[in-house]
Amino acid sequence: MSHVHCHSHAIVGQVYKSVVNDTIAAVRSFFLDEGVDEQVLQELKTLWETKLNQSRAVDLKEAETTPQQSKSARASAVRAAARSAAPAAGAAAQPVAQPQSLVPIQITIPPQQPGGENKTIVVQVPVSAVQSGLAGQHLQTILSSAAAQATFALPPDIASSMLQQQLNEALRQSSQQQQRVVTVAPAAGEGSREPPRRPVPAAWRPPPPLHPWPPRVPAGLPLPPPPPPPPPPPRFHEPLNSEDDVSDHEPADLQETFNVMVCQYDKITRSRNRWKFHLKDGIMNLDGKDYIFQKAGGDAEW
Amino acid sequence: MAHQLYRNTTIGHCLQESLDELMQYDQLPPALAMKVLLQFDKAISAALANRVKSRLSFKAGKLNTYRFCDNVWTLLLTGVEFKEVQDVAKADRMKIVAMDGRAQV
Numbered sequence: 001m002s003h004v005h006c007h008s009h010a011i012v013g014q015v016y017k018s019v020v021n022d023t024i025a026a027v028r029s030f031f032l033d034e035g036v037d038e039q040v041l042q043e044l045k046t047l048w049e050t051k052l053n054q055s056r057a058v059d060l061k062e063a064e065t066t067p068q069q070s071k072s073a074r075a076s077a078v079r080a081a082a083r084s085a086a087p088a089a090g091a092a093a094q095p096v097a098q099p100q101s102l103v104p105i106q107i108t109i110p111p112q113q114p115g116g117e118n119k120t121i122v123v124q125v126p127v128s129a130v131q132s133g134l135a136g137q138h139l140q141t142i143l144s145s146a147a148a149q150a151t152f153a154l155p156p157d158i159a160s161s162m163l164q165q166q167l168n169e170a171l172r173q174s175s176q177q178q179q180r181v182v183t184v185a186p187a188a189g190e191g192s193r194e195p196p197r198r199p200v201p202a203a204w205r206p207p208p209p210l211h212p213w214p215p216r217v218p219a220g221l222p223l224p225p226p227p228p229p230p231p232p233p234p235r236f237h238e239p240l241n242s243e244d245d246v247s248d249h250e251p252a253d254l255q256e257t258f259n260v261m262v263c264q265y266d267k268i269t270r271s272r273n274r275w276k277f278h279l280k281d282g283i284m285n286l287d288g289k290d291y292i293f294q295k296a297g298g299d300a301e302w
Numbered sequence: 303m304a305h306q307l308y309r310n311t312t313i314g315h316c317l318q319e320s321l322d323e324l325m326q327y328d329q330l331p332p333a334l335a336m337k338v339l340l341q342f343d344k345a346i347s348a349a350l351a352n353r354v355k356s357r358l359s360f361k362a363g364k365l366n367t368y369r370f371c372d373n374v375w376t377l378l379l380t381g382v383e384f385k386e387v388q389d390v391a392k393a394d395r396m397k398i399v400a401m402d403g404r405a406q407v
Contacts, residue, residue: 299361
C-alpha cells in the first residue's frame with residue numbers, strides 16, 4: 001500500500017498527537033494532586049512523542065530539537081551515573097568499545113601520594129573476555145591485590161605492562177580450565193592473586209567428588225559385593241530424542257515485524273470453514289507502519 | 303472503563319516505556335503512572351470511535367488458528383490482503399486480537 005496516500009496511515013499522526021495531548025491534559029490535575037512537578041508532565045509528553053517519532057510507525061511532524069536535547073541529556077546523565085559506580089577499590093575501569101578483537105581498557109588510578117595526580121594506564125583485553133565478564137573479574141582481582149598497589153607507584157608505562165602481563169596470564173588460565181574451578185591456594189604474605197570472593201558461575205562449579213572405593217580387602221576373605229559405580233559427574237546432556245520433537249513453526253521470527261491488529265469485534269461468524277469478520281476501532285501495525293480504521297471487514301478460510 | 307486493549311500498540315508501548323523511565327528515576331510514583339495509562343485508554347478509545355472514519359476490507363488466504371477465550375478473539379491469518387479504496391497492502395501473517403465491541407463495559 002502506498003503509505004503516503006493511504007488514508008488510514010496518513011491520519012495516524014494527527015490521531016496520535018491528539019491522543020497525546022488529550023491524555024496529558026487529562027492527567028495534569030492528577031499530577032497536581034500528587035504534588036508532582038509540571039516539568040515531569042512535560043518530560044513525559046516529550047519522551048512519549050520522541051519515542052513515537054523514533055518508532056517510525058507514524059510521522060508526527062513535531063519539531064525534534066527540544067525532545068532530542070532532553071533525551072540526549074538524560075542519556076548522557078545515565079552514562080555518567082553508570083561510570084561513577086566504580087567496581088574496584090581505588091580505581092575505575094572504563095571500557096572503550098571498539099569493533100576490534102582487542103579492546104583497550106582504561107584504568108584510572110587515584111594519586112598514591114598526597115598532592116599527586118591521577119594516573120591512567122591502558123591494558124588490552126580481548127572483546128570476548130570483556131563481554132563474558134571474565135576481564136572484569138580478573139581486573140578486579142588483580143587491581144585489589146597488594147602487588148597491584150606497588151605497581152601503581154611505578155611509572156604508567158611500566159605499570160601498564162605489568163598489569164597487562166598479569167591479566168593475560170589470568171585470561172590464559174581461565175581459558176585452559178573452562179569446566180573446573182581454579183583452586184589457587186593463596187600464598188601467605190605474597191602478593192599473588194587471591195581467590196575471587198564473588199559467587200562462582202554455574203559453569204565453574206567443580207564436579208562432585210567421586211565416591212572413594214572401599215579399602216582393599218586382604219586375600220582369602222570373601223570379597224564384599226562391589227559397590228555401585230560412582231555417579232558420573234553431571235554433564236550437560238541434550239534432551240533425549242530431541243530430534244523427534246515436533247515443534248510448531250513459530251508464526252514469526254523475532255527479527256521480522258510481527259504484524260498485529262488490535263481492535264474490537266462487532267461480529268465474527270463462521271459457516272463450515274468460511275469465516276467472516278466484522279471489526280471496528282482498530283490499530284494495525286503492518287511492516288512497521290501503523291494504520292487506523294473505524295471499520296474493517298474480512299473473510300478467511302480455515 | 304475503557305478497554306486496555308490499545309496499550310499493546312506503538313503508541314501504548316511508547317507511553318509505557320516513557321512512564322517506566324520516569325519511574326526508574328523516581329520522578330513519577332507508580333500509582334500516578336497507572337492513572338496515566340487509564341486516561342490513555344479512555345483517550346485512545348474515544349479517538350478511534352470519534353476521530354477516525356476510514357474503512358478497510360481484507361481477505362485472507364487462510365485462517366491458521368483461532369481462539370476465543372474470555373470474550374477475546376485471537377486470530378492468526380496468513381496471506382492477507384488489505385484494501386482501502388484504491389490502495390492495497392499485503393501481509394504474509396497477521397495476528398488479530400479483538401475485544402468485544404458490542405457491550406460498553
